[in-house]
Amino acid sequence: MELYRGSNTNQMDYNEDGRGPKSGKMLVSNDDRLDSGLDSLKEDECTDVESAFERMKVAEDEPWKKELTGDGDTYLHLAVIHEATEAAIKMINLSYGDPFLNIQNNQRQTALHLAVVTGQPLLVEQLLKAGCDASLVDDHGNTALHITCRKGSLACFSLLTQGCPQQLPAILQTPNYNGQKCIHVVAIQGYLSLLESLIQLGADINAQEQCNGRTALHLAVDLQNFELVKLLITKGADVHSFTYGGHMPYHLTYGRANTDIQKVLYELTAPHLRELPDSESEDSDEDYEDQCISDDEDIYDDIKVMGQV
Known part of the structure; x- marks a missing residue:
């Protein structure tokens, strides 16, 4: 489901990619990691995963739980990647409370990460019910939840926030390696409804991302998203919050095209704080992008099941 987002002329995006050592036996994978994999799948790949699982699950020692691809994917990872939903649900039902559900591949992705990346809310729901750890x-x-906030899947967002109530407060406070909490990811994407939901769920509206101390309001100004600026102000965002370089949201309006944002923040900013600090260059967009921006794709293994199993 595509969520409504405010206008965002300078939108930045982030991805879940990475590289890992090649190890493991029996299953062979392609080297490339493709965006969601859906366009590159062949019809027989889903059948291959299901067939291999059916051949192995009859054994009492459950060997299908032990096999890994060269990229560290289990059969459950493969079933999620290739949308072999029936096989995935069978594996989940056979693994309630089992650490198998939380095995991370070479990119440290669990099956839950991949279910979100591929947009499969049914599997997200089943994995959470079976005990998959949403905090990994x-x-x-x-x-x-970071990935869901970036992709804007309302269904996955609802399942993740309702399906792990005890873990949710800690997840909302967890920064990724770009220093961004979920509220920052949603602000960057401009998903207004998800932002409201995060605040209602207890996310700190004035949380600072760790690259340079921007809050969601700073990001909204950077991205010239007036609707997001108005929403954040309405929800109580602190207009006097300073970045690590000493800039408040109003300071970031200098040299920007949207005069409506500047007018609103001018009125709300204390007169003695409106002047730019001396360290004007410390929070430049170029510095921010160098520190935090990534490619605009979700990436994971596009895998065929081959060889003996």
Whole structure:
């Protein structure tokens, strides 16, 4: 589901990619990691995963739980990647409370991460019910909720926030390796409804991302998203919050095209704090992008099941 987002002319995006050592036996994978994999799948790949699982699950020692691809994927990872939903649900039902559910591949992705990346809310729901740990992070420090906030899946967002109530407060406070909490990811994407939901769920509206101390309001100004600026102010965002370089949201309006944002923040900013600090260059967009920006793709293994199993 595509969520409504405010206008965002300078939108930045983040991905869940990475590289890992090649290890493991029996299953062979392609080297490339492709965006969601859906366009690159062949019809027989889903069948291959299901067939291999059916051949192995009859054994009492459950060998399908022990096999890994060269990229560290289990059969459950493969079933999620290739949307072999029936096989995935069978594996989940056979693994309630089992650490198998939380095995991380070479990119430190669990099956839950991949279910979110591929947009499969049914599997997200089943994994959470079976005991999958929603607080685990991938090799970019992203929880499954970080990824959902970036992709804007309302269904996955609802399942993740309702399906792990005890873990949720800690997840909302977890920064990824770009220093961003979920509220920062949602602000960057401009998902207004998800931002409201995060605040209602207890996310700190004035949390500072760790690159340079920007809050969601700073990011909204940077991205020239007037609707997001108005929403954050309405929800109580602190207009006097300083970045590590000493800049408040109003300071970031200098040299920007949207005069409506500047007018609103001018009125709300204390007169004696409106002047730019001396360290004007410390919070430049270029510095921010160098520190935090990543490619605009979700990436994971596109895998075929081959060889003996």
